[in-house]
Amino acid sequence: MNIRKTPLILSLMLAMFLAAVEGTIVTMATPTIARDLQGFEFISLVFSVYLLTSALSTPAYGKLADLYGRKNILSIGIIIFLAGSFLCGLAQSMVMLIVFRAIQGLGAGAIFTVSFTIIGDVFSLAERAKIQGALSTVWGIASLVGPFFGGFLIDVLSWHWIFFINIPFGLLSVILLQSSLKETFAKKKPSIDYAGTLTLSLAIVVFLSIFLFDRSTSPYPSLWVAGLLLLTFFLLYAFYKIEKKAAEPIIPFAIFTRTTILVNLISFLIYAVLMGVNVYLPIYLQNILGYRPTAAGLAMLPMSVSWLIVSFILGRLLVRYGGKNVILASNAVLLLSTLLLFTLGIDTPLPIILVYGFIMGIGFGGASAALTIIVQDSAEYSQRGAAVGTNSLLRTLGQTIGISVFGTIFNLYITKYFTRQGIEGINPGNLYQPDLSHAALAAEQITLSLNSSMHVLFAAFIIITLLSMILAMTMPGMKKEKQA
Numbered sequence: 001m002n003i004r005k006t007p008l009i010l011s012l013m014l015a016m017f018l019a020a021v022e023g024t025i026v027t028m029a030t031p032t033i034a035r036d037l038q039g040f041e042f043i044s045l046v047f048s049v050y051l052l053t054s055a056l057s058t059p060a061y062g063k064l065a066d067l068y069g070r071k072n073i074l075s076i077g078i079i080i081f082l083a084g085s086f087l088c089g090l091a092q093s094m095v096m097l098i099v100f101r102a103i104q105g106l107g108a109g110a111i112f113t114v115s116f117t118i119i120g121d122v123f124s125l126a127e128r129a130k131i132q133g134a135l136s137t138v139w140g141i142a143s144l145v146g147p148f149f150g151g152f153l154i155d156v157l158s159w160h161w162i163f164f165i166n167i168p169f170g171l172l173s174v175i176l177l178q179s180s181l182k183e184t185f186a187k188k189k190p191s192i193d194y195a196g197t198l199t200l201s202l203a204i205v206v207f208l209s210i211f212l213f214d215r216s217t218s219p220y221p222s223l224w225v226a227g228l229l230l231l232t233f234f235l236l237y238a239f240y241k242i243e244k245k246a247a248e249p250i251i252p253f254a255i256f257t258r259t260t261i262l263v264n265l266i267s268f269l270i271y272a273v274l275m276g277v278n279v280y281l282p283i284y285l286q287n288i289l290g291y292r293p294t295a296a297g298l299a300m301l302p303m304s305v306s307w308l309i310v311s312f313i314l315g316r317l318l319v320r321y322g323g324k325n326v327i328l329a330s331n332a333v334l335l336l337s338t339l340l341l342f343t344l345g346i347d348t349p350l351p352i353i354l355v356y357g358f359i360m361g362i363g364f365g366g367a368s369a370a371l372t373i374i375v376q377d378s379a380e381y382s383q384r385g386a387a388v389g390t391n392s393l394l395r396t397l398g399q400t401i402g403i404s405v406f407g408t409i410f411n412l413y414i415t416k417y418f419t420r421q422g423i424e425g426i427n428p429g430n431l432y433q434p435d436l437s438h439a440a441l442a443a444e445q446i447t448l449s450l451n452s453s454m455h456v457l458f459a460a461f462i463i464i465t466l467l468s469m470i471l472a473m474t475m476p477g478m479k480k481e482k483q484a
Helices: 003-037 040-068 070-090 094-122 125-156 166-180 194-212 221-245 258-288 293-299 301-321 323-341 350-377 381-420 443-473
Strands: none
Touching (some): 003 070, 040 194, 258 381, 323 350, 350 381, 381 443
16 A cells, blocks of 8 residues: 555544544533533433434535535535534533534534545545545444543543544544545535425434434324325435536436445445344353453453454455455354354353354445445545545445434343243333332342343344345446456
8 A cells, every 4th residue: 555645544543543432422511511511301302312314414515515626615514513512512501512412413424425535536446445444443443532632531531531632633634634535526606405405404314303303292103104195205206306407416316226236225224233233242252241441341351452453355255256245245244153153041151152243244334335336336536525425425324324223122022022031111221220029139130131122233143144135136237346
């Protein structure tokens, strides 16, 4: 790899690390923040609003990167992220924090999208697999560093500094990016697709509101969901009509082929499972097996290690076997690993879990990088940002919808477990703080309820991964990739 590209790689890794570590630090710091700002009832919005604005902004950033250049748009996104971070650090109430987290999410959308677009522009096939693997491994490192670093900042300074600390590193990323990336693109007077952007954003907001917000307060929840779905389809149809007439559509329909449609659907499914594993495997390790958070975090490390290892050989595999075969093989490994998860119990030895995680990392690493590379190669430079942005949107939607659905399933089956045992009134909200009538609730019963519900989730992972593999089988035969 050309050593002159090192500053660019460092810039992208710094930006990705900021966006990744922010999630783990905020997750760890939320109890402290909510107690300080007196807003425990708003905790879920701190995360859902961030995910929502990130999802909304990804298609726009992809298109803007095509129109105005990659480094300027990514730099703007990082600056928006830093502005949101600074404001979060100044927040005096939970409402203020939620609004500023929305600004952070708007910036994060550029980091997730434009970084991978730049990789598709600058690096060869073999280099791309390695760089994308390294960026993906950044997420694993962030999950380990975040809790330690965040705890240190809160103990020594205050929770405000988990946001302020982003600023120097983000500015360094912008400086490295501006100095290392040389772009040549056709400058023309752009025609901004405001109508398409607004319509698509409304469609995403309406659709995600089905999953992100509590509908139990509605007197007719089924009708409420049906109405939102109907409105989503109407907005998407309006978006389609607008894009057909737009001079510079935010999502050009030329980027959609049978292959890219299948790749986007597979990305949606795989990232839903990835989010589920990242959230619920630590819960299994801590709440069922009884490991401390630090040990649970270290137990997740093998998945990051195998993900990185795969990235170094993926380029050669793509050249030799082609994208479809690599995605099929990765899905097969993922299916195997989800089947193995189903064998976990309340006394499974830790080494077995480490092996399962290592196998899972091979599947996630191979599938994630191969899917991204196929999307990068599916469009010309002038449309690559839109193509990658659309894929990033589907991944974010997969994570957002997936974690909401998995959370609903997990909570529902905890309650069902106790109902089957003849114990009424126990739910996830009072599982560890039962009322006096359930004071004798044994720790073993709690563990068994969590384990039972966890296995329902593992079954869901198997079904989703199997569906992903079926979609991969239907992909058209693709030519083996050529070395750049």
